[in-house]
Amino acid sequence: MKANFPWISAGLGLTLAMVLISSGVFREPAERGLPLLTTLFITEFGFLVTAAGAFFSGKSVLESERRWSQIVLTVVCGALALAFFILGLTLWQETAGQATP
Numbered sequence: 001m002k003a004n005f006p007w008i009s010a011g012l013g014l015t016l017a018m019v020l021i022s023s024g025v026f027r028e029p030a031e032r033g034l035p036l037l038t039t040l041f042i043t044e045f046g047f048l049v050t051a052a053g054a055f056f057s058g059k060s061v062l063e064s065e066r067r068w069s070q071i072v073l074t075v076v077c078g079a080l081a082l083a084f085f086i087l088g089l090t091l092w093q094e095t096a097g098q099a100t101p
Contacts, residue, residue: 005053005056014080017046017083020042020087023039025087043091047081050077050078
Protein backbone atom coordinates (compact mmCIF):
# COMPACT_ATOMS: atom_id res chain seq x y z
CA MET A 1 0.00 0.00 0.00
CA LYS A 2 2.82 2.42 0.81
CA ALA A 3 4.21 2.01 -2.70
CA ASN A 4 0.88 3.01 -4.27
CA PHE A 5 -0.01 5.83 -1.88
CA PRO A 6 2.17 8.52 -3.54
CA TRP A 7 0.57 7.77 -6.90
CA ILE A 8 -2.90 7.94 -5.37
CA SER A 9 -2.09 11.19 -3.54
CA ALA A 10 -0.68 12.79 -6.70
CA GLY A 11 -3.80 11.86 -8.65
CA LEU A 12 -6.09 13.04 -5.88
CA GLY A 13 -4.11 16.26 -5.52
CA LEU A 14 -4.33 17.00 -9.23
CA THR A 15 -8.06 16.26 -9.16
CA LEU A 16 -8.63 18.60 -6.22
CA ALA A 17 -6.55 21.30 -7.92
CA MET A 18 -8.69 21.00 -11.03
CA VAL A 19 -11.86 21.26 -8.92
CA LEU A 20 -10.57 24.45 -7.30
CA ILE A 21 -9.49 25.97 -10.60
CA SER A 22 -12.80 25.13 -12.29
CA SER A 23 -14.74 26.63 -9.38
CA GLY A 24 -13.00 29.96 -9.91
CA VAL A 25 -10.86 30.12 -6.81
CA PHE A 26 -8.72 32.85 -8.38
CA ARG A 27 -11.70 35.14 -9.07
CA GLU A 28 -13.15 37.76 -6.78
CA PRO A 29 -14.81 36.30 -3.65
CA ALA A 30 -18.34 37.11 -4.85
CA GLU A 31 -17.78 35.31 -8.17
CA ARG A 32 -16.50 31.99 -6.80
CA GLY A 33 -18.45 28.80 -7.40
CA LEU A 34 -17.77 27.16 -4.02
CA PRO A 35 -18.35 28.51 -0.52
CA LEU A 36 -15.27 29.64 1.40
CA LEU A 37 -15.46 26.87 3.98
CA THR A 38 -15.62 24.22 1.26
CA THR A 39 -12.65 25.77 -0.53
CA LEU A 40 -10.64 25.88 2.69
CA PHE A 41 -11.49 22.25 3.43
CA ILE A 42 -10.37 21.19 -0.05
CA THR A 43 -7.08 23.08 0.29
CA GLU A 44 -6.39 21.63 3.74
CA PHE A 45 -7.23 18.08 2.70
CA GLY A 46 -5.22 18.48 -0.51
CA PHE A 47 -2.23 19.72 1.46
CA LEU A 48 -2.32 16.86 3.95
CA VAL A 49 -2.70 14.16 1.29
CA THR A 50 -0.02 15.50 -1.03
CA ALA A 51 2.41 16.24 1.81
CA ALA A 52 2.04 12.63 2.98
CA GLY A 53 2.55 11.46 -0.60
CA ALA A 54 5.72 13.55 -0.89
CA PHE A 55 6.96 12.16 2.43
CA PHE A 56 6.42 8.51 1.55
CA SER A 57 7.73 8.93 -1.98
CA GLY A 58 10.82 10.79 -0.75
CA LYS A 59 11.40 8.17 1.91
CA SER A 60 11.29 5.39 -0.68
CA VAL A 61 13.72 7.32 -2.90
CA LEU A 62 16.19 7.55 -0.03
CA GLU A 63 15.78 3.91 1.09
CA SER A 64 16.03 2.18 -2.28
CA GLU A 65 17.63 2.78 -5.62
CA ARG A 66 16.68 6.10 -7.15
CA ARG A 67 14.27 5.82 -10.04
CA TRP A 68 13.26 8.85 -12.06
CA SER A 69 9.58 8.10 -11.62
CA GLN A 70 9.90 8.20 -7.82
CA ILE A 71 11.92 11.41 -7.92
CA VAL A 72 9.40 13.09 -10.24
CA LEU A 73 6.55 11.83 -8.05
CA THR A 74 8.20 13.34 -4.98
CA VAL A 75 8.60 16.69 -6.73
CA VAL A 76 4.99 16.67 -8.01
CA CYS A 77 3.53 15.84 -4.60
CA GLY A 78 5.77 18.41 -2.92
CA ALA A 79 4.81 21.12 -5.42
CA LEU A 80 1.11 20.34 -5.00
CA ALA A 81 1.46 20.43 -1.20
CA LEU A 82 3.18 23.80 -1.40
CA ALA A 83 0.51 25.15 -3.78
CA PHE A 84 -2.34 23.99 -1.51
CA PHE A 85 -0.56 25.49 1.51
CA ILE A 86 -0.06 28.87 -0.15
CA LEU A 87 -3.62 28.93 -1.50
CA GLY A 88 -5.05 28.10 1.93
CA LEU A 89 -3.04 30.86 3.60
CA THR A 90 -4.08 33.32 0.90
CA LEU A 91 -7.76 32.50 1.42
CA TRP A 92 -7.43 32.91 5.20
CA GLN A 93 -5.65 36.26 4.84
CA GLU A 94 -8.15 37.45 2.26
CA THR A 95 -11.10 36.88 4.56
CA ALA A 96 -9.47 37.85 7.88
CA GLY A 97 -10.72 41.42 7.70
CA GLN A 98 -14.25 40.52 6.62
CA ALA A 99 -15.46 39.14 9.97
CA THR A 100 -18.21 41.15 11.61
CA PRO A 101 -18.44 41.45 15.42
